[in-house]
Amino acid sequence: MKSMDDLLRDLIKTVGAKGALVVTNDGMVVAGFVRSDTRKDVVGALSSFLISATNRCLMQGNVGGFNRIFLNATHGKILIQALKGYFVVVLTDQFSDKTQLIDGTMRTASKLRKLTTIQN
Amino acid sequence: MSLFKRFKITRELTRLEKKAKDDPSPSIFVDLAQVYINLGSQEDALRVVEEGLVLFPRSDELRKVLGFAKKQVLAKTIEQLRAELSKTPSPQLFIKLAQAYLGQGDEDSAFAVCRECLKRYPEDVESRLFLAEMATRAFQKTLNVEKGKEAHMVLLEILERDERNKKAHQELAQLFFGIGYLEGSQHHLSILRSLGRMDKESRDLEQEIRKALDEGAPSFEDPGTALMEVERRGGLIHGKKKGLGSTKRILGSEEALNDVRDGLSRLVAREGVSKAAYIRGSKALVKGEVRDGRDPFLKTARVFAKVAQRTVRRMDLGNFSKGILDGVFGHICICSFGDVCAAVQCQGSADLDWVLQDLQDLVAKSLYTVGKK
Numbered sequence: 001m002k003s004m005d006d007l008l009r010d011l012i013k014t015v016g017a018k019g020a021l022v023v024t025n026d027g028m029v030v031a032g033f034v035r036s037d038t039r040k041d042v043v044g045a046l047s048s049f050l051i052s053a054t055n056r057c058l059m060q061g062n063v064g065g066f067n068r069i070f071l072n073a074t075h076g077k078i079l080i081q082a083l084k085g086y087f088v089v090v091l092t093d094q095f096s097d098k099t100q101l102i103d104g105t106m107r108t109a110s111k112l113r114k115l116t117t118i119q120n
Numbered sequence: 121m122s123l124f125k126r127f128k129i130t131r132e133l134t135r136l137e138k139k140a141k142d143d144p145s146p147s148i149f150v151d152l153a154q155v156y157i158n159l160g161s162q163e164d165a166l167r168v169v170e171e172g173l174v175l176f177p178r179s180d181e182l183r184k185v186l187g188f189a190k191k192q193v194l195a196k197t198i199e200q201l202r203a204e205l206s207k208t209p210s211p212q213l214f215i216k217l218a219q220a221y222l223g224q225g226d227e228d229s230a231f232a233v234c235r236e237c238l239k240r241y242p243e244d245v246e247s248r249l250f251l252a253e254m255a256t257r258a259f260q261k262t263l264n265v266e267k268g269k270e271a272h273m274v275l276l277e278i279l280e281r282d283e284r285n286k287k288a289h290q291e292l293a294q295l296f297f298g299i300g301y302l303e304g305s306q307h308h309l310s311i312l313r314s315l316g317r318m319d320k321e322s323r324d325l326e327q328e329i330r331k332a333l334d335e336g337a338p339s340f341e342d343p344g345t346a347l348m349e350v351e352r353r354g355g356l357i358h359g360k361k362k363g364l365g366s367t368k369r370i371l372g373s374e375e376a377l378n379d380v381r382d383g384l385s386r387l388v389a390r391e392g393v394s395k396a397a398y399i400r401g402s403k404a405l406v407k408g409e410v411r412d413g414r415d416p417f418l419k420t421a422r423v424f425a426k427v428a429q430r431t432v433r434r435m436d437l438g439n440f441s442k443g444i445l446d447g448v449f450g451h452i453c454i455c456s457f458g459d460v461c462a463a464v465q466c467q468g469s470a471d472l473d474w475v476l477q478d479l480q481d482l483v484a485k486s487l488y489t490v491g492k493k
Contacts, residue, residue, distance in 0.1 A: 038435070046431045053427040054420070054445065061416020064448035071428050074438025075188060078431070091435070094184065095154060 004031040007111050011090065015104040018076065019091040022112065023047050030086065038091070047080060047089045070098065077101065081109045088112065129159060146172060146179035153185045162192040194223045211237055211244040218250060227258060248278050249287055256295055265351045271295055272343055286317045293325055299346040300357030302329050302339040332358055380405055383462075383482035390478070392470030394450075397421060398482065399461045408465075417452065420445070421463035425456045442476050455479035457487060 002010070008020040008031060021032030021040060027048030029040050055065055069080040074094065079101055081088040090105050136152040149172030156165035166189040172182045201217045214237035221230035234251040241247065255271035258264065272295065278288040289308040296305035309326050312318050318326075333339070338357060340346035350356060380398045384407040387396040395408040395417050404418060429440040445452040453475050454463040462479045466472075 043435065046434055050427050050431045054424055057420050057423045058416070058447065058449075061419060063416050063420075066445050066447040068444075068446040070444040070446075071432060071440060072442040073432035073440050074184070076432070076435075076437040078435070078437070091437075094188070095150070 001115060002111070004112065004115060005033075007108050007115070008032050008088075011088075011104055011108040015090065015092060015101045016096055017090050017092045017101075019043065019089075020108075021047075021089045023087050023089050025051070025085060025087075032089075034091065043089060043091065047078075047087065051080065051082075051087060068102075070102070072098075079105050081105050083109055083113055083116075086116075129155060140168075140172075144172075144175055146176045146182050148172075149176070149179075150181050150185050153189060157189065157192065162189055162196060165189040166193055191224055194220050198224070209240065211241045211247045214241075215247055215250050218254070222254070227254070230254060243281065245278055245282055245285065248274055248281075249285075249291075252278065252288070252291055256291060259295075260298065260356065263350060263354065263356070265347045268295070268299065268347045268350070284315055284317075286312065286315070289317075290322060293322065296343065296346070297325060297329060297358050298356045299343065299350050300338050300340050301343050301346040302333060302337075303341075304343060305329055328358070377405070380482065380486050381407075383478070383485065384408075387464050387475070387478050387482070390466075390470060390475060392450075392468070393464050393466040393475065395465040397463050398486065399425075399463070401459055417463070417465045420452060421454055421461065424452070425454050425461040425463070428454075429456065442480065444472060444476075453479060455483050457483050460486060 004022060008022065011017065011020045012033060019032065019034030019038055019040075021034065021043060022030040023032075023044045024030060025048065027045045029044040032040060034040050034043060050069065054069065058065055065082070067082050069078075071078040072094075076094050077092045077096055077098070079088075079090045079092075081090075088105060088109050090101065092101060133152070133155055136148060136155065140148045140152055149168055153165040153168045153172075156162070156168060166186070169182055169186045169189055172179065173186065176182060198217065198220045201213060201220060205213050205217065214233055218230040218233040218237075221227075221233060231251070231254060234247055234254065237244065237247045238251065252271050252274040255267050255274060259267040259271055272292070275288045275292045275295070278285050279292075282288075289312050293305045293308040293312070296302070296308070305325070306329055309318070309322055309329075312322055338349075340349060340357075346357070384396045384398060384405060387393055388408040393408070395410050395415070396406065397410065397418055398405045399418070399422060404413070406415075406418070410417060424443065424445055425440070428443050432438065432440045440456055442456075443454045445454070450465055450467045451470065451472060452463060452465050453472060454461060455476060456462075460483055462482045464475055464479065466475060
């Protein structure tokens, strides 16, 4: 079975991402890679800020949590896929294909889920 | 970069260059520019995009890459200027650096560079004038009274050092006219006249002041009161910039409102869409199953747009434009530009790409209608 690092490396290669991380609820980076011009801890902290602010708002409205966040910005895209207790954060440039990004991340997420589940 | 990778990229470049000549299309030019950007050759990327825009002037993709390449070129220039400044600092270099920051849209850094320059060279009139011009433009754009006060103060400082400075008198006359301190504006124009330094722009301004006074336009007694009035009104008293940033007036514009209402109705009519909202500051127009102002959808859209903008800015990804939030509630799609944001809540059957496209059109159209006013 592939390690978490290998899965994220594969994801970066498949979707042509600038970085992919596994981040906990409180912004701790568990694993992942980003380009040298980006700091992992900053991405982790900012993702956690986005996740907690969005979740708080959804919980207050009693509409349940989120599964996925997709952001499109002038110079890049961010995809945050929720897993149980942690999140996969993928950064790409502005030219990447949204569908390919989501599909690739979903595939990696399901592999990560298997990897992190203890089987009897 | 390894030799093999470089070889691969060069081969790709040759192929794309040939394709761009034989069968030009916006995407070919975008790909080509992207390869140059990846190679670190921003100047070539800029050249390619400019060539592409000659053939496809309406291509949004090419415009986006043009903006990106320009920023990259400016980033390179900034790096060079910074290196040069650390070796041989001079006011001219500081001004060039501030201009480069302005080109990048980073006003805060431009202001910081100018202030640093004035700390080192307090007697330099050119950089002080540049700071005053920046502060005036920033004030006219944002109507931030502090920027107006800064522009006023810096211009007065220039006149303390050089009371015959034509540019400072002109800037003060323009600034005072905009905020409705007509007496002050006339005073500086009369100084320019006595110095024999009136040009066409100053003569036109003099005429506009006379016309405004004849029409009984408001004129305030001092710049402080005038600036407070500008803040209260949310618009300049005279001049082209009047009304910019005035949320109340913008939302009050019937034409803009009707366009937004139509856009929202079209969105709600789409399959799977249940709620739609157009949000500007604390005000919102809604359609569909929105209960009241405390509907969780409205709050989520507001908070999400704000948080997303902060996140992407801090990650150096530019401005947040579009976003999708998926959950048990369905999808919340958001399109944002400045303080305007449009959002919808929809279920699985909705075509999200089309919904996002409609949201983008709605926001763009609302801004265009306001711009026409």
